[in-house]
Amino acid sequence: MALPDCLQPKLFTLVLVTDGRRVLLGKKKRGFGEGYFNGFGGKVEAGETIRDAASRELLEEAGIAADSLTHRGTLTFLFDDRPQPWEVHVFHSDSYTGMPTESEEMAPQWFDYDSIPYQQMWADDVFWYPLLLKGSACFRGTFHFVNTHTLVKRDLSEVPCLDGVDYKLC
Numbered sequence: 547m548a549l550p551d552c553l554q555p556k557l558f559t560l561v562l563v564t565d566g567r568r569v570l571l572g573k574k575k576r577g578f579g580e581g582y583f584n585g586f587g588g589k590v591e592a593g594e595t596i597r598d599a600a601s602r603e604l605l606e607e608a609g610i611a612a613d614s615l616t617h618r619g620t621l622t623f624l625f626d627d628r629p630q631p632w633e634v635h636v637f638h639s640d641s642y643t644g645m646p647t648e649s650e651e652m653a654p655q656w657f658d659y660d661s662i663p664y665q666q667m668w669a670d671d672v673f674w675y676p677l678l679l680k681g682s683a684c685f686r687g688t689f690h691f692v693n694t695h696t697l698v699k700r701d702l703s704e705v706p707c708l709d710g711v712d713y714k715l716c
């Protein structure tokens with residue numbers, strides 16, 4: 547697919563909740579990434595901040611409210627078979643209220659840090675999850691996919707944490 551001169555990315559959120567030794571993932575039951583384990587998130591809607599969108603999706607998909615969400619990463623996904631790049635804002639929460647509950651979209655499950663099912667996850671996850679789980683560093687990455695799922699090129703680095711995710715989409 548030929549790329550146009552400039553591209554407007556589509557904005558998404560992704561929230562990883564941890565309890566100190568485990569991470570809460572959900573098995574995606576429908577839609578994009580069905581069958582993969584992933585964090586909780588989705589499209590940012592008009593009129594909400596990226597952070598608000600992350601909180602909303604965590605509640606909708608896992609039934610829990612994050613006590614605080616720390617912005618940790620910005621990932622850009624480029625596809626040969628989709629017209630728009632995806633810009634995914636990754637948040638971390640180590641404390642939440644409520645009980646993780648299955649929703650129409652996700653079935654939540656805890657995994658020890660050393661048992662994360664990378665074989666059943668997006669191919670980029672094995673590269674950046676360790677950065678998120680090991681401490682407080684922030685990161686930025688670009689991942690190129692062919693046929694939606696095959697990772698062919700990647701670029702990932704730690705960057706200063708700049709929490710500029712509180713503007714609203716119009």
Ligand SMILES: Nc1[nH]c(=O)nc2c1ncn2[C@H]1C[C@H](O)[C@@H](COP(=O)(O)OP(=O)(O)OP(=O)(O)O)O1
Pocket residue numbers: 558559560561577578579584585586587588589623632634668669670671
């Ligand atoms: N390569 C990738 N690696 C990853 O870890 N997460 C990815 C990913 N590509 C997309 N995601 C995440 C971002 C977002 O949380 C989710 C995709 O969002 P969805 O399509 O589920 O959006 P919505 O929940 O808004 O959708 P609907 O409610 O079905 O309209 O998958």
